[in-house]
Amino acid sequence: MRGNRRIVLCAAGGMILLCLIYYIEISHMCVEGNQLLINEVCSNNFSTGLKDQYEDCDWIELYNPTNETIFLGDYYLSDDRKSLNKSKLPDQYLDAGEYFIVYAKGEEGNQEFDLNFRISSKGEILYLSKGDQMIDQAEIPALETNVTWSRMEEEWAKTQSTAGLSNQGAVVISDKQVEPPCFSKQGGFYNEKFFLEIDGNGEIFYTLDGSEPDCNSFKYTGPIEIKNISTNPNAHSMRTDLSTVSQFIPDELIDKVVTIRAVCADEKGNLSDTVTNSYLVGHQEESAYREVYTISLVTDPDNLFDYEEGIYVLGKDYDEYMLEDGSKEDDFWIPANYRRRGKKSEREGHIEIWDENGKEMLKRQIGMRIHGSTTRGSLQKSFSIYAREMYDEKGIFDEDIFGQGEEIRKFFIYSDRDDSKLKHILSQRLIVDRAVETQEFIRCNVFLNGEYWGLYSLAEVYDEYYFQNNYGIEKDSVEIHEGSTPDSITEFLSSNADLSPDQLYEELSELIDMQSFIDYYGSMIYMDDWDWLPGNARCWRSITKGMHEKQDGKWRWCVWDMEGAMNAYDRNTFQSGNEMCWENDPVVKELMKSEKFRKDFVISFMDMVNHNFEETHVLMEIDEALSEYEASYELNKVRYFENRETGKYFDAVKEFFVNRKDKAITYLKEEFDLLSDPVYFVLLCDKENAAEFHINTLAMDKDCVFWQGLYFNDYPVTLSVDKIESGEQFLGWYSDSGELLSTELEIEIEMGNETKVVHAKFAE
Helix, strand or coil, X not given: CHHXXXXXXXXHHHHHHHHHHHHHXXXXXXXXXXXXXXXXXXXXXXXXXXXXXXXXXXXXXXXCCCCCCEEXXXXXXXXXXXXXXXXXXXXXXXXXXXEEEEEECCCCCCCXXXXXXXXXXXXXXXXXXXXXXXXXXXXXXXXXXXXXXXXXXXXXXXXXXXXXXXXXXXXXXXXXXXXXXXXXXXXXEECCCEEECEECCCXXXXXXXXXXXXXXXXXXXXXXXXXXXXXXXXXXXXXXXXXXXXXXXXXXCCCECEEEEEXXXXXXXXXXXCEEEEEEECCCCCCHHHHCEEXXXXXXXXXXXXXXXXXXXXHHHHHHHHHHXXXXXCHHHCCCHHHCCXXXXXXEEEEEEECCCCXXXXXXXXXXXXXXXXXXXXXXXXXXXECCXXXXXXXXXXXXXXXXXXXXXXXXXXXXXXXXXXXXXXXXXXCCCCCCECCCEEEEEEEECCEEEEEEEEECCCCHHHHHHHHCCCHHHEEEEECCCCHHHHHHHHHCCCCCHHHHHHHHHHHECHHHHHHHHHHHHHCCCCCCCCCCCEEEEXXXXXXCCCCCCXXXXXXXXXXXXXXXXXXXXXXXXXXXXXXXXXXHXXXXXXXXXXXXXXXXXXXXXXXXCCHHHHHHHHHXXXXXXXXXXXXXXXXXXXXXXXXXXHHHHHHHHHHHHHXXXXXXXXHCCCCCCCEEXXXXXXXXXXXXXEECCEECCCCCCEEXXXXXXXXXXXXXXXXXXXXXXXXXXXXXXXXXXXXXXXXXXXXXXXXXXXXXXXXX
């Protein structure tokens, strides 16, 4: 017993000695009295910083609690106790009671704000020193996205950000997990009204207007009646602060859905995650909701309509601009809250998507921003939708939204400023077989916080996931350029100005998929997309070699932003453009010096004239597309232009294509100095389904026995036969007079000044 007691006493003495040594060390390191303090830290920042250029940088807030001004240049911040002087603070003064934020970028930068280290989101200790003396330290735990570690009155705590403000009164975030409530019925379509029950551990609070529920919201005391509420007064659609260029308040009541958001609260007031459900009662059999998808987009109304922070309204940004400038020369581009971009403009929301049969396709917490450029000024705006771990810990959409069966991280809910709601989808469909990328568009009716907001389209995004899903190219192996001319092409042109036209063409062909370039530029010109150069274009390439034919490192083009197309059938879009036209494009300027390029462009352009933009084909595509959203368009009409004659919008698109052909051919002839007007080339086949034919860049259906198209006689037409059916024997190509022209599988036909007819014959 005595021996054990001695051991205990020795151990106690040792601990006292260690504490004494530690006290002496700390006393040496720390300066007595009031000093600069570490006040708040964000180590997993998404959008809480005060400076836009640092919206996703870690940051540290410093505070001067003294009654005197402090010179920051005497202080250092570090995440290494052995190297306290790691990052010097800027040479400026901080007044008494003021806050100062420094950003931890992990690299040298603007010394006014930047630190040369980052902060681990998994947790670490930060040190504030003056000379060789440690002034303050903060032990940062692991932090979730946008959660900060804040100095409170008695202890540190996880809080919502109060950057640049006092931490007292900050919303404290508890680590205790409260189970969310359970709804007795899932969201979706219902024929009849019903009573919804909500179960949960603790008290339940809910909202019906899209706002985030808390302990001040409606308290759940019993089943809630869920019914068709379309007879309720219109709400957000009655606002007049959504646009500077268009105002419309619907005369009729518009469709509405019930949106319920609920939380559970424990005895200490800690809240669960919010559960959101939307109920469409009485709409199940309506044709508008059976022909297209339906989306319910729900977010706290302040996220959209608040004067200070709402991203859908004119708001504070507009008023400040008008006070300073007052100019309204171009209403679409006047500063407004809805013109905010970047992560600070992103708001948390919830989305539910049902297909035309009412099947749930997606239900998630998401991030949402206003999408687009000119369309931001419209009454009906587009949205960008993001999957992020900070919203639901998943960080990816793995639901099969676009039929790819793969993962995506972002998509658009696209409004289409074109009043016909036709141009974007039509333009993609007409050239889907050309060497360009096209987006999948899925038409949908959208409800915003329970109120019908119009006819939209779900649209794919050209990002690294798109190319992985379509071609199996790893995300890290894709480079995407927003614009018409990538920097690498610009640099190539500037450093190879002395090459001959033929040499330049050959070397550019190693950097560019020339057919993709030709198809993209040619189709934009034909469809009069006069606003496509230079910014409203997209191109991409694989930066690594691979098995897929498109993994060759060459740039290829994507059809993008076609709302400004199909307006003036008589416009020479070779020579006219909003910011830049064909003739001023730097790549075009060089390529037009090459006879090989001129030939390939003219032939490909005429192939598209004869096939992709052939009048009967286009009108059939238009009628089919219009039939897909006929009833939904009527809903959209009530919401945005009830008394307007809308048939003119569809007729204008049809009129464009009916009249465009002759004008486009004339402009092509002038631009390329072609010798005469085009003449018809006719292909006849004496046996249906015997083989597949190719005319230049076109692949004919196997059942084709007659085809005709216009071509200039400056260049020959190339014919080939492929995929000859088993048992069939190709005899050759014959003239209209019966003369054998060739038995080769491929032949070039010189065009004259009259119709040229070629027969493809097979053995009986």
